[in-house]
Amino acid sequence: MLNKSKKFMSFGKMPIANNFLDKKNFNNEYFFDMEVAFNEEKSLLHLKNFPKPSQMFNENYKFFTSTSNYMINHFENFASKITKKFLKNGAKVIEIGCNDGTLLNFFQSKGFECLGFEPSSNVADLAEKKGLKVIKNFFSSEFCDENFRKKTDLICAANVICHIPDLDNLIKGIDSFLSDKGVFIFEEPYLGSMFEKISYDQIYDEHIYIFSISSIKKLFEKYGFELFLAEPQITHGGSMRYFIRRKNANGEVYNIDSLLEVEKNKKLDNLESCLDFKNNCEISKEKTLKKLKFFKNKGLKISGYAATSKSTTILNYCKIGTDIIDCIYDTTPEKIGKFSPGMHIPIIDYKNFQNNYPDVAYLFAWNHKEEITKKESVFLNKGGKWFSHVQL
Numbered sequence: 468m469l470n471k472s473k474k475f476m477s478f479g480k481m482p483i484a485n486n487f488l489d490k491k492n493f494n495n496e497y498f499f500d501m502e503v504a505f506n507e508e509k510s511l512l513h514l515k516n517f518p519k520p521s522q523m524f525n526e527n528y529k530f531f532t533s534t535s536n537y538m539i540n541h542f543e544n545f546a547s548k549i550t551k552k553f554l555k556n557g558a559k560v561i562e563i564g565c566n567d568g569t570l571l572n573f574f575q576s577k578g579f580e581c582l583g584f585e586p587s588s589n590v591a592d593l594a595e596k597k598g599l600k601v602i603k604n605f606f607s608s609e610f611c612d613e614n615f616r617k618k619t620d621l622i623c624a625a626n627v628i629c630h631i632p633d634l635d636n637l638i639k640g641i642d643s644f645l646s647d648k649g650v651f652i653f654e655e656p657y658l659g660s661m662f663e664k665i666s667y668d669q670i671y672d673e674h675i676y677i678f679s680i681s682s683i684k685k686l687f688e689k690y691g692f693e694l695f696l697a698e699p700q701i702t703h704g705g706s707m708r709y710f711i712r713r714k715n716a717n718g719e720v721y722n723i724d725s726l727l728e729v730e731k732n733k734k735l736d737n738l739e740s741c742l743d744f745k746n747n748c749e750i751s752k753e754k755t756l757k758k759l760k761f762f763k764n765k766g767l768k769i770s771g772y773a774a775t776s777k778s779t780t781i782l783n784y785c786k787i788g789t790d791i792i793d794c795i796y797d798t799t800p801e802k803i804g805k806f807s808p809g810m811h812i813p814i815i816d817y818k819n820f821q822n823n824y825p826d827v828a829y830l831f832a833w834n835h836k837e838e839i840t841k842k843e844s845v846f847l848n849k850g851g852k853w854f855s856h857v858q859l
């Protein structure tokens with residue numbers, strides 16, 4: 468599907484972004500060449516190569532939706548809004564990549580018949596504990612439950628469609644589950660926001676694709692589906708919510724043409740914007756290192772805050788190790804006590820932050836800035852400084 472893509476940049480050797488590891492595994496850590504390409508035919512930015520999905524999504528998966536109260540609230544609103552607009556009593560709902568069940572549970576508590584797909588069994592177990600029915604596998608038409616075949620009113624997904632290597636197969640799966648008038652609604656990090664913020668840390672092994680309205684429209688129309696609405700979201704540093712249905716459902720198409728025009732003006736549909744982005748990444752890397760070294764030369768102590776998957780790209784691309792950042796504070800029990808992928812910075816329980824305030828904290832979860840800076844307001848009051856490569 469993407470054989471005419473052009474490689475336009477490389478981030479160098481990258482480890483698995485969520486593989487927070489023990490010291491004993493430092494020597495057998497897996498690395499891959501993280502090269503990025505753009506396909507002009509499909510207007511699609513993608514990784515040229517990436518680890519096998521089972522290397523990333525398995526019983527040791529370390530991302531849990533419910534670690535962010537902001538995201539819990541976001542998904543509650545998602546469920547309410549979509550229910551009002553699209554669902555009737557007795558509707559059937561599928562979620563792809565339901566993780567710990569945060570979003571799907573909001574639909575279940577409204578009385579809908581729900582089914583989740585989740586290959587990472589540790590997080591799937593948490594969803595099951597909430598009483599949700601979960602197929603512990605990658606989404607596929609192979610697992611088409613007769614109860615849901617061509618009868619599903621809503622298929623929803625968040626931050627997972629960009630993880631799925633074979634998009635043709637994904638769309639075939641959507642086709643086998645969705646009812647005639649059903650809708651597929653999903654939200655993913657948005658190319659336009661990444662280019663604008665120079666948030667290159669959105670690119671890591673799991674994010675095989677960074678979508679735009681142009682790319683989603685092209686991908687789906689090939690299979691008789693129609694993008695009929697797109698809504699920008701502020702989550703995860705700038706995302707887009709896409710609304711898809713069968714073309715022959717003959718419904719109204721809303722803001723797509725005007726948004727496509729905006730993307731065309733910003734050259735998001737061609738390689739030119741990618742080359743600008745590449746230059747901007749190099750400048751950002753230089754500036755980040757210069758600033759961090761400036762802090763260090765002044766004798767300031769620098770720590771990291773939130774061991775995000777995004778931080779793996781920043782640390783490995785800029786080659787920031789314990790010579791610059793002493794540790795990273797985080798809330799996730801599965802990460803605490805381990806070391807960051809590739810650069811091996813220790814991960815410490817966030818509860819210790821207040822007893823060891825650094826002079827500067829690199830906020831790796833810049834997308835959760837409001838939630839975190841509020842929770843850690845004393846840090847600023849005591850003279851601490853938040854830092855990031857994106858504007859905070």
Ligand code: SAH
Pocket residue numbers: 520524525528530531532538563564565566584585586587590604605606624625626627630631
């Ligand atoms: N939707 C949640 C979780 C995002 S993380 C949120 O937005 O917070 C992505 C999740 O999708 C992980 O739990 C991962 O195990 C799962 N996943 C990855 N590939 C998948 C696939 N092909 N089908 C279904 N789930 C998948």
Ligand code: TMP
Pocket residue numbers: 530534535536772773774775776777796797798799802817832835838839842
């Ligand atoms: P992500 O950017 O890969 O989604 O990961 C978010 C990480 O940020 C996760 O490891 C938990 C961490 N985190 C905190 O440590 N404190 C917080 O308040 C929030 C919201 C997240």
